[in-house]
Structure formats: structure tokens, C-alpha cells
Amino acid sequence: xxxGKAGVLTDPRQALDGGxxxxxxVERKKDPKETDPKEEAxxxxxxxxxxxxxxxxxxxRKQIALDQKYAAGTSDLSWAVTTNVIGAFIEILTALLYAxxxxxxxxxxxxxxxxxxNAQQMEDFARTMQIVIEHLWRKGKLKRAAKKGVRSVxxxxxxxxxxxxxxxxIPQPEVETKLNDARETLRRLEAQQKLLEDPDDxxxxxxxxxxxxxxxxxxxxxxDLELSINKMFVIDYVATSLMQVxxxxxxxxDYLDADWIANEMYVDKEEALERFPDLSAEDVKQxxxxxxxxxxxxSNRETNNALPQGILTAESxxxxxxxxxSEGESDAFLRVVELWDRRDKHVRTMIDGxxxxxxxxxxxxxxxxxxxxxxxxxxxEVDGSRHPQSLAWRLYKLQDEYSATRSNFRITxxxxxxxxxxxxxxxxxEQAKRIxxxxxxxxxxxxPSDQDTPLANCFAAKPVQGxxxxxxxxxxxxxxxxxxxxxxxxxxxxxxxxxxxxTATEANIEQTGTGARTTSNRDQLEWMLTDMAQYTAExxxxxxxxxxxxxIAGPNAFWPEGMSIEDLFTMVELEIQAGSTGKPKAAHDxxxxxxxxPLIREMIGQIEQALAQGNTxxxxxxxxxxxxxxxxxxxxxDVSRFIPNVPPPGTPGxxxxxxxxxxxxxxxxxxxxxxxxxxxxxxxxxxxxxAAQPPPTPPPGQGAPALAPSTGAPPGPGGGPxxxxx
Numbered sequence: 170x171x172x173g174k175a176g177v178l179t180d181p182r183q184a185l186d187g188g189x190x191x192x193x194x195v196e197r198k199k200d201p202k203e204t205d206p207k208e209e210a211x212x213x214x215x216x217x218x219x220x221x222x223x224x225x226x227x228x229x230r231k232q233i234a235l236d237q238k239y240a241a242g243t244s245d246l247s248w249a250v251t252t253n254v255i256g257a258f259i260e261i262l263t264a265l266l267y268a269x270x271x272x273x274x275x276x277x278x279x280x281x282x283x284x285x286x287n288a289q290q291m292e293d294f295a296r297t298m299q300i301v302i303e304h305l306w307r308k309g310k311l312k313r314a315a316k317k318g319v320r321s322v323x324x325x326x327x328x329x330x331x332x333x334x335x336x337x338x339i340p341q342p343e344v345e346t347k348l349n350d351a352r353e354t355l356r357r358l359e360a361q362q363k364l365l366e367d368p369d370d371x372x373x374x375x376x377x378x379x380x381x382x383x384x385x386x387x388x389x390x391x392x393d394l395e396l397s398i399n400k401m402f403v404i405d406y407v408a409t410s411l412m413q414v415x416x417x418x419x420x421x422x423d424y425l426d427a428d429w430i431a432n433e434m435y436v437d438k439e440e441a442l443e444r445f446p447d448l449s450a451e452d453v454k455q456x457x458x459x460x461x462x463x464x465x466x467x468s469n470r471e472t473n474n475a476l477p478q479g480i481l482t483a484e485s486x487x488x489x490x491x492x493x494x495s496e497g498e499s500d501a502f503l504r505v506v507e508l509w510d511r512r513d514k515h516v517r518t519m520i521d522g523x524x525x526x527x528x529x530x531x532x533x534x535x536x537x538x539x540x541x542x543x544x545x546x547x548x549x550e551v552d553g554s555r556h557p558q559s560l561a562w563r564l565y566k567l568q569d570e571y572s573a574t575r576s577n578f579r580i581t582x583x584x585x586x587x588x589x590x591x592x593x594x595x596x597x598x599e600q601a602k603r604i605x606x607x608x609x610x611x612x613x614x615x616x617p618s619d620q621d622t623p624l625a626n627c628f629a630a631k632p633v634q635g636x637x638x639x640x641x642x643x644x645x646x647x648x649x650x651x652x653x654x655x656x657x658x659x660x661x662x663x664x665x666x667x668x669x670x671x672t673a674t675e676a677n678i679e680q681t682g683t684g685a686r687t688t689s690n691r692d693q694l695e696w697m698l699t700d701m702a703q704y705t706a707e708x709x710x711x712x713x714x715x716x717x718x719x720x721i722a723g724p725n726a727f728w729p730e731g732m733s734i735e736d737l738f739t740m741v742e743l744e745i746q747a748g749s750t751g752k753p754k755a756a757h758d759x760x761x762x763x764x765x766x767p768l769i770r771e772m773i774g775q776i777e778q779a780l781a782q783g784n785t786x787x788x789x790x791x792x793x794x795x796x797x798x799x800x801x802x803x804x805x806x807d808v809s810r811f812i813p814n815v816p817p818p819g820t821p822g823x824x825x826x827x828x829x830x831x832x833x834x835x836x837x838x839x840x841x842x843x844x845x846x847x848x849x850x851x852x853x854x855x856x857x858x859x860a861a862q863p864p865p866t867p868p869p870g871q872g873a874p875a876l877a878p879s880t881g882a883p884p885g886p887g888g889g890p891x892x893x894x895x
Contacts, residue, residue: 209524216519219431219506225416229556233325233410234485236561239568240324249576254647255564258654259323262560266691267319270312271698274744275299275706293727295741300722301713302705302743305402317406319694322548326559327421329407330544331432332701334708336400338534342516342542343434343444343507400712402705407432410487412543421556424545431508432543435459435489441503441520445527448520457522458501459489511540537707538734539700546697548690563653571646578641588631595619595627655690702743707734765799769811776812 238244242253275298277291309332318328333342411433418427436444438453489502504521514536518528533540547557591601595617607613617627650656710732718728772795779787792812 205525208526212519212524212526215508215517216521219413219508219519222413222416226413226556230410230487231482231485232556232562234482235565236325236559239561239565240559244565245569245572248572249579251572252575254571254650255561255568258564258650258656259320259560261656262323262654262690263316263319266694267312267315270303270306270315271695273299273302273306273702275302275702275741278738278740278742290727291740293725294729297718297722297726297728298706298709298741298743300726301709301718302702304721305705305709306404309402309404311404314404314406315694318546321406321409322546323560325409325561326547326549326557327409327412328546329409329412329432330697330701331405331407331542332403332544332704333533333542334400334402334535334705334712336534336712338712340528340531341534343505343518400717402708407543408488419555420550421545422547422550424543425539425541428512429508429510430541430543431506434505434507435461435502436505437500437502441505441527444505445518445520447529448523448527452523452525452527453503455522455524456503456520457491459491459504459521460493460501461489462487509541509543514540535708535711536734537704539704542704544697544701544704546693548693560654564650567646567650567653571643571650574641574643574646581636581641585633585636587633589628590631591628592626595622699744703738706737706741706743710734710737768798769795773811 235244239255240259242251242256245251275295277288277295314330318330322328331342335341413431413433414421414424415428415430418424424430441453441456442448442450489504493501505527506519506521508517508519510517514532515530516533517530518526520527533542549558549560549563551558591604593601596604596615597618600615600617604613604615615624617624710729711734713728713730715726715728715730719726772791776788776791779785779791795811
């Protein structure tokens with residue numbers, strides 16, 4: 170290669186991973202054909218433990234497959250009417266529970282005495298940490314993952330996230346999010362090189378295409394735009410069927426106490442070589458292949474007559490199976506398992522069919538107090554059950570009853586269509602066909618078999634059974650579904666049945682009812698987000714430098730780079746403001762604010778007056794009174810944003826300040842005393858009063874006036890005290 174390209178495979182790698190993958194020096198890997206017997210035994214043992222736990226939770230994954238079909242409305246397509254009420258309820262609750270990213274509240278920790286100068290640094294650090302967490306979540310696309318998580322909880326009972334800070338340290342945990350940085354481009358280039366070394370019966374055209382792709386990767390790696398590492402907080406949603414918790418915990422809600430937690434990923438052959446540089450093309454050939462399940466056609470309901478309970482298996486919940494399918498057009502994927510072991514604080518990676526570690530076991534690059542990067546939440550926990558319930562499971566029988574009622578109503582209406590019967594002996598087929606094919610307002614000549622029989626005697630109306638609409642009323646079913654799900658739409662439905670538009674009062678009552686029913690679910694979500702905020706802070710303080718934080722939060726940001734995570738929460742406290750993830754409660758918020766606003770206006774003046782007089786305890790007491798009042802009214806806003814800060818005395822805008830205390834000196838003299846002697850005698854008392862109260866600062870441009878003792882008599886000549894007769 171020319172001089173510029175010769176360093177592509179060495180210098181960039183040294184800059185990215187600190188020289189771990191240098192070509193010279195330390196040997197990166199052994200011969201791929203040789204396998205360490207101890208390593209092979211360790212991999213086999215861990216696989217056995219993992220597969221045993223998967224077998225234990227097999228019924229739960231079968232339930233996931235069933236719940237997902239009910240949530241999608243495809244549980245039984247043989248119904249004449251298939252209205253997906255469960256799916257509609259899931260969409261409504263998802264929009265109510267997570268409409269926006271949460272408001273992170275980061276405040277300085279409570280201190281017995283916070284009057285020292287460190288209190289201001291703690292305030293600055295709390296504000297900086299809040300801005301950094303919100304920035305990392307926004308860059309990591311929290312809302313997109315959280316929407317999936319809420320929908321997953323409602324559809325199949327559990328929601329899982331995997332979060333980690335991606336920075337310079339190597340190795341890193343496996344994530345689904347693409348970083349699109351120089352490190353990823355370099356690994357893709359190395360994977361292309363391995364594939365070219367092992368063509369595997371590829372045609373010359375395919376090899377030429379891969380060479381061209383490799384050339385494009387080299388150009389991208391050499392460009393200035395790609396020569397940087399993308400530091401970001403990755404937030405991945407993990408499907409419930411891909412998560413596995415060790416069986417030593419009886420309830421998944423206690424997952425933080427589990428011995429280990431693992432998640433599966435499916436990657437194609439080239440991506441596996443990118444992620445795991447220690448693998449060779451020969452290793453990849455030994456791996457077991459999986460194929461993505463092709464979408465099924467749902468238009469023909471005749472092929473789906475069997476109920477899903479009898480035909481679904483645990484593999485039905487998986488998006489990848491070992492069977493390539495009848496088409497055989499799906500690409501092959503490898504099954505990758507990443508297992509986090511809390512007992513020895515190591516992360517281990519395995520690939521199904523490969524007898525060695527694709528990546529050597531490692532400790533997390535940015536350790537945290539909770540160890541696990543997984544975050545779990547659920548809405549419908551059940552005592553004594555390992556896994557929670559889903560909304561789809563709670564509603565599936567009502568959904569079946571609703572579908573049966575609507576289907577029977579449709580069939581009854583179709584059978585109740587009016588018709589005409591005729592005497593076949595009097596009207597032959599040709600004449601009957603002419604009648605049935607007739608158009609509106611058409612004269613139809615009919616020749617009966619018996620010319621003497623009146624035509625009216627040949628036809629008669631078909632008897633139709635009367636339809637009782639009360640038998641097919643679904644109001645009771647929908648009311649039950651609304652009560653179970655928490656979706657309050659009874660009032661709007663009643664107003665629509667009356668033919669009147671819903672009023673503002675009814676809308677507020679409906680919104681209030683919905684908020685009350687979803688409060689518990691929102692609490693579960695916010696508790697999980699609070700744990701995620703603390704986890705983000707612990708990783709951010711280790712991965713981000715002061716310069717990077719100042720780029721995010723401004724030049725005045727305070728960031729104690731390198732602080733121990735044990736000391737982090739002695740300075741700040743993190744929480745998610747209640748209700749901040751849901752849709753704004755307009756009626757409640759307006760009512761609370763209309764009550765709080767006059768109180769704040771009145772108290773601000775009193776606080777400002779107390780601060781101007783130097784009465785700091787009174788100002789603090791009034792501020793705490795406003796905070797407590799707002800909390801009791803259901804508003805947890807930061808009151809300090811509304812309180813004006815009084816500048817220190819002597820600074821512009823500080824005001825006159827409190828009146829200075831003038832020293833009172835009384836001197837009684839007998840005889841004649843010169844002014845110098847009088848001043849000398851008064852100095853001890855003046856010094857004592859000056860120590861108790863410093864004299865006021867003179868106005869700018871004026872000198873300090875001479876201080877003369879007060880004798881109670883008019884001054885004498887030369888400014889001294891007048892002698893007092895003895």
C-alpha cells in the first residue's frame with residue numbers, strides 16, 4: 170500500500186484500543202484450530218447451565234407467543250368478526266404511560282450545615298449532573314426504547330432494557346445499537362479481510378464485490394469525519410423472549426439478587442467476525458445456524474381454524490429458529506449469548522456451536538453499584554408466580570367473548586336478509602333465472618307452467634326470524650375490559666350513545682379516572698427510570714472528562730472527574746419527578762397552579778425583604794413553607810427557581826442593607842485634657858466596639874471621616890472635647 174494507507178491497519182487501531190490489537194508485540198490469538206481443553210470444558214459447562222434455565226422457563230415463553238397473538242389480533246382468524254380490542258387498549262395505555270422523556274431531578278444531598286463554600290459546588294454539580302443525564306438519554310434515544318418497553322409489558326408481561334456507556338475502554342458489552350464510529354468501521358474492515366482469506370467457494374464476482382467494499386471502508390476510515398470514537402450511553406430494548414434470569418430467584422422482580430442474567434442476540438457471519446476479532450472464518454463454520462422466521466400471510470382465515478393454545482410452542486415466541494423454512498431464502502445467523510455473572514463480577518460471551526470464548530471473560534469497563542446493566546419493570550405482578558401477567562392474558566377470554574358475540578351477530582344478520590320463494594313446479598329454471606337477474610324498475614315477462622294460475626300464487630315472501638339486538642349487546646363485555654385494563658371510556662361511549670357530544674366536565678372526569686387507574690403503572694416505570702438515572706450517573710462520572718461535560722453543560726459546569734461512585738451520592742440525590750412521563754394532566758395542573766401562584770407572589774416579597782434585612786433564617790423558613798405547601802398540593806416543582814437571589818452587600822443591586830450600629834462611648838474627664846490625650850484614652854473602648862461591629866463602607870470617592878469620641882459636650886477648639894470643670 171502507499172504510505173497513507175499502510176497505517177490504516179495499525180495506527181488507527183492503536184489509537185482506538187490502546188494498542189491491544191497491535192500487529193507487533195503481544196500475540197492476540199492462538200491458532201484457531203487449537204482449542205484449550207480447560208476453556209472448552211468451561212464453555213460447555215456454562216452452556217449446560219444456561220440451557221437448563223431456558224428449559225425451566227419454556228412454559229413462560231409459550232405464554233409469550235400466545236399473548237403476542239392476542240395483542241396483534243391474530244389469535245384466531247376463523248371468527249367472522251375479529252375486532253382487536255386488546256391491541257387498541259394497549260395503544261391507548263402506551264400513549265398515556267409514556268408520552269415524553271421523564272424530568273430528571275438532581276439535587277444536592279442534605280447536609281447538617283450547608284453554609285460553607287462547598288455547598289455552592291454541590292449545587293453546581295447537581296445541576297451539571299442533571300443536564301448530563303438528560304443529554305445522554307436524549308442522545309441514546311430513550312423514548313424510542315421506552316415505548317417498546319411499555320408495549321412489551323402490556324403485550325407479554327415484561328419489559329427489559331440493557332444500558333451501557335460506550336467509550337474508549339475495551340472490551341465492551343455487546344449492544345444492538347450501531348455506534349457508527351471509527352472503531353466499528355475498523356472491525357468491519359478486519360472482518361472483510363478474514364472473509365477474503367477464506368473464500369468458501371465464492372465466485373470471482375462476489376470476491377470482486379467484497380474487495381470493492383473493503384476499498385470503500387478504507388477510504389471511510391482514513392477520512393477525518395470517522396477518526397473519532399462516539400461516546401454515548403446506549404439504551405437497548407431487549408425482547409422478553411431473549412432474556413434469561415438464573416433460577417435461584419423465585420420471582421423475576423428480584424432479578425438484582427440473581428446469580429446471573431443473560432440475553433441472546435442473533436448476528437450474521439460477517440457481523441460476528443466484526444464483533445469478535447479472536448474468531449476466524451473456520452470458527453464461524455462450526456457455529457450452529459439460525460434463520461429468521463418469515464412473516465405469515467394472514468388474509469386467509471380458513472388456514473387458521475385451530476386455537477393457538479394447542480399449536481403454539483416456546484419457539485413460537487422466537488424470531489429465529491433452526492429451520493430455514495420452505496423458501497430457504499433467509500440468511501443464516503449465529504446465536505450469541507452474553508451472560509453477566511454477579512458472583513465473580515465477570516461478563517462471558519458464548520456462541521452456539523463454538524467450543525471457545527469468542528471474547529475472553531472480562532470485568533465491566535465501568536463498574537457500578539448494581540453490577541447488572543439490565544433494567545426490568547412490569548405492571549401486573551402476582552404473588553407466588555415467577556413471572557408477571559400481561560394485559561393480553563388478563564383480557565383474552567373477554568376478547569374471545571367479544572369476537573364470538575360480534576361474529577354471531579353478523580351471521581344472524583346475514584341469515585335475516587329478506588328473500589322471495591317461488592313454486593318450482595309452476596316456474597321453470599329459465600323463467601326463475603330471468604327473475605333473479607332482473608334490474609330495478611324492469612318489466613319481466615314470465616311464462617308460468619300453468620297459464621290459468623294467477624302469478625301472485627306462484628311467489629311468497631321468505632319467513633325471517635326476528636333479531637333481538639339485546640342478545641348481541643357488547644356493552645357489558647367492553648365495560649369489563651375497561652375495568653380490567655384501566656382504560657376509562659365509559660363516559661364517552663355513553664355520551665355518543667345519547668347522540669350528544671362529550672362535555673368538558675365529562676372529559677375531565679374521564680381524564681381523572683384514567684390518571685387514577687394508571688398511577689400504579691406509572692410508579693413502576695418511574696422507579697425503573699430512577700435506577701437508570703443513578704446507573705447513568707455512575708457510568709458518566711467514570712467515562713466523561715471535564716472538557717466533554719463542559720461541552721454539554723457549559724463552561725461553568727462543575728465535574729469532579731475521577732470521583733469514586735461510593736462518594737457520588739453523598740453529594741447529589743437523583744429521582745424522577747412523579748408523573749413526568751405521562752401526558753400532562755391539564756385540569757389538575759391548572760387547578761394546582763392557580764392555587765400556588767398567588768401564594769408564591771406574596772411570599773416572594775416577604776423572602777426578599779427578609780434577605781435584604783439580613784434575616785436569613787426567616788428567608789429559609791418562608792422558602793421551606795412554600796415547598797411544603799406545593800408538595801401538599803401535588804406540585805413538586807423546584808421552588809428555588811422562583812426565589813430571587815440577593816447579591817452580597819456592597820455589590821451592585823444589593824441595596825442599602827441594614828443600618829450600621831454606631832459605637833456609643835462615654836468619657837468623663839476632669840480638668841483640661843488635650844485632644845490627643847482624649848483620643849488616646851478612648852482607644853480601648855473604640856477598638857472593642859469596632860471588633861463587635863465593623864464600621865460601614867464609605868461611599869465611593871469619599872475618604873473615611875475622622876472618628877471623634879462623644880463626650881456629651883460641644884467640641885472644643887481644634888475639634889477636641891471641651892474641658893469639663895471639676
